[in-house]
Amino acid sequence: MPLYCCLNLLKYRVFGRKRLAFLQDEVFTKRYISGEHAFAVAPMMDWTDRYCRYFHRCLSSEALLYSEMLTTGAVIHGDRDHLLGFDSAEGKVVLQLGGSDAAAMAQAAKIGEEFGYAQINMNVGCPSDRVQSGRFGACLMAEPEIVADCVAAMLAAVRIPVTVKCRIGIDRDDSFEPFATFVEKIKVTGCDTFIVHARKAWLDGLSPKENRDVPPLKYEYVQRIKRELPDIRFILNGGLETHEQAISLLSGSLDPQSSSVKLDGAMLGRAAYKNPWLLQQVDELYYGRPAAERSRADVVNEMLPYIESKVDEGVSLGRITRHMLGLFLGQPGGRIWRRHLSENAWRKNAGISVVTDALDKVTIAATKVAA
Ligand SMILES: Cc1cc2nc3c(=O)[nH]c(=O)nc-3n(C[C@H](O)[C@H](O)[C@H](O)COP(=O)(O)O)c2cc1C
Numbered sequence: 001m002p003l004y005c006c007l008n009l010l011k012y013r014v015f016g017r018k019r020l021a022f023l024q025d026e027v028f029t030k031r032y033i034s035g036e037h038a039f040a041v042a043p044m045m046d047w048t049d050r051y052c053r054y055f056h057r058c059l060s061s062e063a064l065l066y067s068e069m070l071t072t073g074a075v076i077h078g079d080r081d082h083l084l085g086f087d088s089a090e091g092k093v094v095l096q097l098g099g100s101d102a103a104a105m106a107q108a109a110k111i112g113e114e115f116g117y118a119q120i121n122m123n124v125g126c127p128s129d130r131v132q133s134g135r136f137g138a139c140l141m142a143e144p145e146i147v148a149d150c151v152a153a154m155l156a157a158v159r160i161p162v163t164v165k166c167r168i169g170i171d172r173d174d175s176f177e178p179f180a181t182f183v184e185k186i187k188v189t190g191c192d193t194f195i196v197h198a199r200k201a202w203l204d205g206l207s208p209k210e211n212r213d214v215p216p217l218k219y220e221y222v223q224r225i226k227r228e229l230p231d232i233r234f235i236l237n238g239g240l241e242t243h244e245q246a247i248s249l250l251s252g253s254l255d256p257q258s259s260s261v262k263l264d265g266a267m268l269g270r271a272a273y274k275n276p277w278l279l280q281q282v283d284e285l286y287y288g289r290p291a292a293e294r295s296r297a298d299v300v301n302e303m304l305p306y307i308e309s310k311v312d313e314g315v316s317l318g319r320i321t322r323h324m325l326g327l328f329l330g331q332p333g334g335r336i337w338r339r340h341l342s343e344n345a346w347r348k349n350a351g352i353s354v355v356t357d358a359l360d361k362v363t364i365a366a367t368k369v370a371a
Helices: 003-014 016-023 026-032 050-059 072-077 080-084 102-115 129-133 137-142 144-157 177-187 219-228 243-251 270-274 276-287 296-312 317-324 334-344 352-370
Strands: 039-041 064-071 093-098 119-124 162-167 193-197 233-237 265-268
Touching (some): 050 064, 050 276, 072 093, 080 102, 093 102, 102 119, 119 137, 137 162, 144 162, 193 219, 219 233, 233 243, 265 270, 296 352, 317 334, 334 352
Parallel strands (some): 039 064, 064 093, 162 193, 233 265
16 A cells, blocks of 8 residues: 555544544645545435525535436426426536436436536436336346436437446346446446446345445445546445545545545435535535635524525425534534424424524523533
């Protein structure tokens, strides 16, 4: 293992709470990660809606944000403004599509491009029964030709990038080769970016939730495919909980075997949603931008005009604040914040005073702890 990796690994292991210092080492970060894919919040159905993305954008101006998955049928035949519309303040947003018909995927991708999405992503990772019966999502890992047709059709239809989010395989065959064959077959279309949830999907009996936890994580498969195809971008996803862990895995520095492999980005799902303050460090750690000096309370205050305007439009307060429940996770008053919003934001006529009251309670709790 190169000396700088040994040193960083040592720092990582030894310094405990000071571990972030090594991540903030400019040389370390710049050497390993660059580009707009460096950090993303995963697409999550029912979670990463427009309100969630607006909130996440207040915490990071650089992170790539994803829509929930939309099927081609919904995009083509549904209420487009309702499904696809988003606030320009959300910045770069990737539209994730689910489908397996190349012409429909191309049409939906074109519609997404016209709506202003920055990229189109094809979902080849979702294991739900509904998705399987529609013959898309993770079951398409067994049919790379269909995925390749869809990707080629989308690339021909739009000028924005088209990427694929996949697993490392499906069902019980644990070998690396089917994953490599899948990537090879898609790569010939010109698609150069794969986001890989580094566990298989077991389509025979696990629920979608279990399929996010039970099949073992094999980060080494993603490192290996990157070693074999260094010109393709691979974004690592699955089970990443902290920036220390993510950046260490991207740099290969936790695994002596893979120290020569540099992955191209990290995608965090549940950890970022449940502890959104993680996003506050993203611009600095992954993009080398100066960290914005702001507190959690500043972020709440920044959200207030947006919340007020949405509530005035008739959006229920709870639909927005549900994404903010974790903002004070682990902080004095964090539980009071969560409880106050959960109990009051869904009430009829609830407005921003619910949020400002919750913030007052947090401030009082923090003052008591400090006293
Ligand atoms: C509530 C929920 C909904 C999800 N919906 C989608 C989805 O629409 N499209 C998709 O590709 N993955 C979806 N996923 C999977 C995530 O994008 C991600 O791959 C998975 O959670 C693993 O990452 P994590 O361990 O960082 O959460 C969903 C995950 C969760 C928890």
